[in-house]
Amino acid sequence: MRVLLVGAGGVGTAVTRIAARRPFFAAMVVADHDLGRAEAAVAALGGDARFRAERVDAGDEAAVTALLERHACDVLLNATDPRFVMPLFRAARTAGATYVDMAMSLSRPHPERPYEECGVKLGDTQFAQAADWEKAGALALVGMGVEPGLSDVFARHAADELFDEIEEIGVRDGANLTVDGYDFAPSFSIWTTIEECLNPPVVYEAGRGWFTTEPFSEPEVFDFPEGIGPVECVNVEHEEVLLVPRWVDARRVTFKYGLGEEFVRTLKTLHLLGLDRTEPVTVPSPAGPVRVSPRDVVAACLPDPATLGERMHGRTCAGTWVRGVKDGRPRELYLYHVVDNQWSMAEYGCQAVVWQTAVNPVIALELLATGAWSGAGVLGPEAFPARPFLDLLTAYGSPWGMREQ
Amino acid sequence: MRVLLVGAGGVGTAVTRIAARRPFFAAMVVADHDLGRAEAAVAALGGDARFRAERVDAGDEAAVTALLERHACDVLLNATDPRFVMPLFRAARTAGATYVDMAMSLSRPHPERPYEECGVKLGDTQFAQAADWEKAGALALVGMGVEPGLSDVFARHAADELFDEIEEIGVRDGANLTVDGYDFAPSFSIWTTIEECLNPPVVYEAGRGWFTTEPFSEPEVFDFPEGIGPVECVNVEHEEVLLVPRWVDARRVTFKYGLGEEFVRTLKTLHLLGLDRTEPVTVPSPAGPVRVSPRDVVAACLPDPATLGERMHGRTCAGTWVRGVKDGRPRELYLYHVVDNQWSMAEYGCQAVVWQTAVNPVIALELLATGAWSGAGVLGPEAFPARPFLDLLTAYGSPWGMREQ
Numbered sequence: 001m002r003v004l005l006v007g008a009g010g011v012g013t014a015v016t017r018i019a020a021r022r023p024f025f026a027a028m029v030v031a032d033h034d035l036g037r038a039e040a041a042v043a044a045l046g047g048d049a050r051f052r053a054e055r056v057d058a059g060d061e062a063a064v065t066a067l068l069e070r071h072a073c074d075v076l077l078n079a080t081d082p083r084f085v086m087p088l089f090r091a092a093r094t095a096g097a098t099y100v101d102m103a104m105s106l107s108r109p110h111p112e113r114p115y116e117e118c119g120v121k122l123g124d125t126q127f128a129q130a131a132d133w134e135k136a137g138a139l140a141l142v143g144m145g146v147e148p149g150l151s152d153v154f155a156r157h158a159a160d161e162l163f164d165e166i167e168e169i170g171v172r173d174g175a176n177l178t179v180d181g182y183d184f185a186p187s188f189s190i191w192t193t194i195e196e197c198l199n200p201p202v203v204y205e206a207g208r209g210w211f212t213t214e215p216f217s218e219p220e221v222f223d224f225p226e227g228i229g230p231v232e233c234v235n236v237e238h239e240e241v242l243l244v245p246r247w248v249d250a251r252r253v254t255f256k257y258g259l260g261e262e263f264v265r266t267l268k269t270l271h272l273l274g275l276d277r278t279e280p281v282t283v284p285s286p287a288g289p290v291r292v293s294p295r296d297v298v299a300a301c302l303p304d305p306a307t308l309g310e311r312m313h314g315r316t317c318a319g320t321w322v323r324g325v326k327d328g329r330p331r332e333l334y335l336y337h338v339v340d341n342q343w344s345m346a347e348y349g350c351q352a353v354v355w356q357t358a359v360n361p362v363i364a365l366e367l368l369a370t371g372a373w374s375g376a377g378v379l380g381p382e383a384f385p386a387r388p389f390l391d392l393l394t395a396y397g398s399p400w401g402m403r404e405q
Numbered sequence: 406m407r408v409l410l411v412g413a414g415g416v417g418t419a420v421t422r423i424a425a426r427r428p429f430f431a432a433m434v435v436a437d438h439d440l441g442r443a444e445a446a447v448a449a450l451g452g453d454a455r456f457r458a459e460r461v462d463a464g465d466e467a468a469v470t471a472l473l474e475r476h477a478c479d480v481l482l483n484a485t486d487p488r489f490v491m492p493l494f495r496a497a498r499t500a501g502a503t504y505v506d507m508a509m510s511l512s513r514p515h516p517e518r519p520y521e522e523c524g525v526k527l528g529d530t531q532f533a534q535a536a537d538w539e540k541a542g543a544l545a546l547v548g549m550g551v552e553p554g555l556s557d558v559f560a561r562h563a564a565d566e567l568f569d570e571i572e573e574i575g576v577r578d579g580a581n582l583t584v585d586g587y588d589f590a591p592s593f594s595i596w597t598t599i600e601e602c603l604n605p606p607v608v609y610e611a612g613r614g615w616f617t618t619e620p621f622s623e624p625e626v627f628d629f630p631e632g633i634g635p636v637e638c639v640n641v642e643h644e645e646v647l648l649v650p651r652w653v654d655a656r657r658v659t660f661k662y663g664l665g666e667e668f669v670r671t672l673k674t675l676h677l678l679g680l681d682r683t684e685p686v687t688v689p690s691p692a693g694p695v696r697v698s699p700r701d702v703v704a705a706c707l708p709d710p711a712t713l714g715e716r717m718h719g720r721t722c723a724g725t726w727v728r729g730v731k732d733g734r735p736r737e738l739y740l741y742h743v744v745d746n747q748w749s750m751a752e753y754g755c756q757a758v759v760w761q762t763a764v765n766p767v768i769a770l771e772l773l774a775t776g777a778w779s780g781a782g783v784l785g786p787e788a789f790p791a792r793p794f795l796d797l798l799t800a801y802g803s804p805w806g807m808r809e810q
């Protein structure tokens with residue numbers, strides 16, 4: 001297998017460090033719009049000759065296609081931000097490469113009833129091309145990070161081995177990460193978090209299909225394992241709700257993010273004041289009036305999460321809660337994966353959230369390389385057998401857990 | 406009396422409308438850095454020949470002195486923001502004019518122990534000049550708006566007529582103003598509110614003197630009269646705490662602002678995120694990276710309070726709560742003044758908060774013109790007899806009230 005990894009940010013860099021310990025691929029080309037970032041990622045691997053750095057603009061479909069062809073790559077792994085999903089997805093198709101990403105094509109709210117009906121859903125633009133991929137016998141594996149990704153694998157596993165009938169699948173994400181020296185320092189991009197949290201959350205119900213709600217709807221306190229404890233979770237728009245029902249039979253599918261009360265309050269305040277907006281406002285500056293996006297100003301006031309790994313403490317948990325029936329009796333389980341930041345920093349020099357996202361696509365690449373996973377079309381992680389994935393996760397040194405509720 | 410009014414913003418414009426109905430002065434020159442604003446204020450008075458508009462930069466001391474002299478003004482009324490207190494105060498002294506303002510020279514927090522000790526206090530820079538004014542037999546009447554201003558007059562009145570001994574004087578300000586069409590729209594400048602609320606609040610105690618606390622300290626719910634009802638109030642840095650103890654005997658003096666829970670939460674969030682800062686941050690813009698002050702961006706995202714009068718409903722209350730002993734028995738009173746926004750809009754075309762601030766310096770000017778108030782030095786409103794002021798307030802059509810607790 002020859003891989004083109006596009007994006008050498010936090011997640012892309014972690015992908016290289018995890019993959020470098022595995023023998024399943026022959027080459028990994030690390031491409032970024034900033035060649036220096038790509039080179040730094042490769043240089044940190046201590047001379048592994050399978051890796052090389054390239055410069056590429058992820059939005060330039062033709063350039064990406066040419067790069068895939070020049071290096072004879074058979075897989076493109078997209079580790080950029082969601083704005084680049086479509087050009088990279090199309091470039092892989094054109095070059096005849098397998099495509100893997102960790103977030104799906106973007107949604108657009110319903111123009112009249114944004115908090116009741118779906119408009120363009122996450123992944124719709126990709127699924128619209130599914131017939132092309134199938135016809136060509138080519139595979140796009142979409143949403144293959146931790147959430148979506150591992151959470152979808154958990155859903156598949158629950159359906160295959162743990163339940164006869166599933167009432168509800170609820171992905172639940174929570175952490176107890178703190179950052180020394182900061183009262184408020186999100187461990188992920190505030191720009192993206194605002195985007196995720198203020199988009200209308202999507203819910204799936206059998207019979208009704210997909211629909212949306214108000215932001216921060218259905219708050220609940222979920223008790224996370226391994227010392228994280230109870231965190232307030234709210235509905236957030238997320239890929240799993242769109243992916244799981246396509247392959248797994250469940251009456252209801254939700255995604256709730258453990259933002260915690262303080263964070264929810266902060267986001268609500270930003271929204272109330274219009275500080276979440278991306279449309280520019282006019283502001284005085286030493287050089288006269290200038291136009292800036294309030295959301296960019298919020299981001300500029302906070303520390304860059306990529307620089308916080310060393311100051312961060314605590315654990316992050318991704319998991320899938322499932323309620324249903326097994327052998328005629330009600331059952332409730334939480335399948336989960338916890339990463340301790342001190343462990344991931346010591347072991348890989350990567351912050352926990354970033355490392356947890358990156359390990360999953362590397363496992364998926366390994367399963368594709370060995371043939372344990374194969375398929376054609378635009379497929380989510382739950383379209384493949386879960387057991388080999390979960391076993392490999394444990395083999396990578398980061399075991400998953402299961403809690404009977 | 407010939408008055409130079411500097412500042413034709415909301416409060417300055419309201420001063421002209423209130424003064425125009427009174428015969429006590431011969432001329433009022435309305436000066437602003439924006440001549441158009443000054444002209445608009447004068448034009449709205451329907452041809453009262455006592456008023457004329459001028460352009461002046463309030464920070465240009467020499468220009469203000471020249472303007473005072475050119476129009477032979479014997480009083481300067483400062484209706485600008487507190488940054489211009491010192492140049493206007495000095496210009497009045499140079500020109501031999503009486504000086505009146507509604508906010509005092511700015512404070513600077515204690516460099517090491519900002520939330521325990523005072524640094525430079527509100528008004529310190531002005532009081533440092535008191536001997537000069539006294540020696541010249543000239544008067545600077547400082548803090549003569551509603552709060553400080555009327556609240557100080559209430560304290561004087563309580564000491565003169567209502568108590569034998571005063572335990573505590575607590576200024577309490579609250580409102581039930583709402584703005585149609587906005588979920589969040591402060592009825593006053595958010596820039597100034599942040600400044601006021603995030604400065605260390607100052608408290609006075611006999612024996613201990615002035616000291617500071619953490620922002621938003623000692624929250625209490627105060628029940629405001631005339632239908633406003635209970636509002637959460639917190640300690641805020643304000644002039645009364647510095648003024649009252651200089652002339653009125655009380656064991657404790659505080660100022661608490663009825664910000665309400667939501668507003669306090671909002672300000673705390675802005676502070677947590679660093680969005681209250683005035684030092685510029687670098688932000689991308691269509692024209693490349695620019696430097697902007699986060700607090701300016703917050704202000705730019707909110708509607709201009711000066712434009713909200715027509716959409717505003719409710720009442721604002723300024724008052725002084727006093728606890729002590731009269732005729733050997735404990736007594737507790739709240740002396741207050743309420744303005745209904747619909748009344749002030751209908752009667753003067755002025756928003757309630759702005760009108761309530763403006764009426765008090767006009768009354769003070771009238772008392773100075775008639776000789777009911779006179780003095781030399783740098784004096785607060787509580788240095789003068791309260792009764793004539795309170796009677797004139799009622800005569801202006803806006804009576805004050807008193808509630809026995």
